[in-house]
Amino acid sequence: YDKEAISSSAELSNAERNLAQAKELYNSGLSSARELKEAQNDFLIKQAEDKRAQATLKLNGGNNNGIYTIKSPLNGVVIEKNVTSSMQLRPDNDNSLFTIADLSNVWALINIYESDISGIKAGDEVNLAVLSYPDRAFKGKIEKIYNQLDDDSKVMNARVNIPNPGNILKPGMMATAQVAARSGIDLPVVNSRGVIFDDNKNYVLVLDSANKVSIRQVEIWRKIADKVYISKGLKAGDRIIASKQVFIYESLKN
Known part of the structure; x- marks a missing residue:
């Protein structure tokens, strides 16, 4: 579109110069009225073509500087x-x-x-x-x-x-x-740090009402991120130890 607009502008400028020359020649008696009329018609055609080309260029987001705005x-x-x-x-x-x-x-x-x-x-x-x-x-x-x-x-x-x-x-x-x-069932959830893996089994340290610690084997249903769902071995309300649990576990086991 840009190339077409530039070409039409150049052709219009050329037709405008030809019309000016045709008027001078006609006024000097060196050309006929038919030749002047042809120059005028050519100018009008080139003018219409240039308007159409410029309108198409503008419609497609362009301008005479070669810049296009794409929407x-x-x-x-x-x-x-x-x-x-x-x-x-x-x-x-x-x-x-x-x-x-x-x-x-x-x-x-x-x-x-x-x-x-x-x-x-x-x-x-x-x-x-x-x-x-x-x-x-x-x-x-x-x-x-x-x-x-x-x-x-x-x-x-x-x-x-x-x-x-x-x-x-x-x-x-x-x-x-x-x-x-x-899961469709309610399961106790503990932090993964509180689960001890030993000899292919999982254990937790449970703190009872008398604040005594005991080792309890548990079965894990699923681990998601740092949360472990316990399917067997714990119930809601059980308290477990999740700090220095490995040291305490080794002490109780021995």
Whole structure:
């Protein structure tokens, strides 16, 4: 469009000069009225063509300085640019110049290990942490679970929808996800620091009403982040020791 507008402007200027010369020649008696009329008609045609070319250029965001304003059909952020300075833009090139994305809500693709598949469902709440904001948790929900394990990593993927006010989360960021899995039963939850693994078994140190410490074997249903769900060996209200527990455990065992 820019090339066409420049060409039409040049042709209009040339037609304007020809018309001026034709008027001088006609007034001097050196040309006929027909020749003057032809110059006038040519000027009017070139003038109309230039108006059309300039209107087309303006409609497509350009101006006579060769600058184009490209308007996106949607609001968002430029996440990919496929154009560089001095790059020639051709009408037969169908590749997009820019990629625009609405980042007010983003997706996170999380990995689910095979041992956790049974306890995770669509709709479960997810807390995500990213390195850029270590003290902030981003809450979302599992929107879709891809029911197929990757052949290499042996994990199943799930898509999490996350509100992203202020466009803080960026495409390509790495995140750690914690899923609040639903078991359908109420289980005691302890901090993983309070569980002692010894001889292929799990133990906790329980403090009774008389403040006496005893070793109790437990069975773990699931571990999510630093939380351990106990399926056997503890009940609600039991008090456990989670500080210097290894030292106390070794003392009691011996």
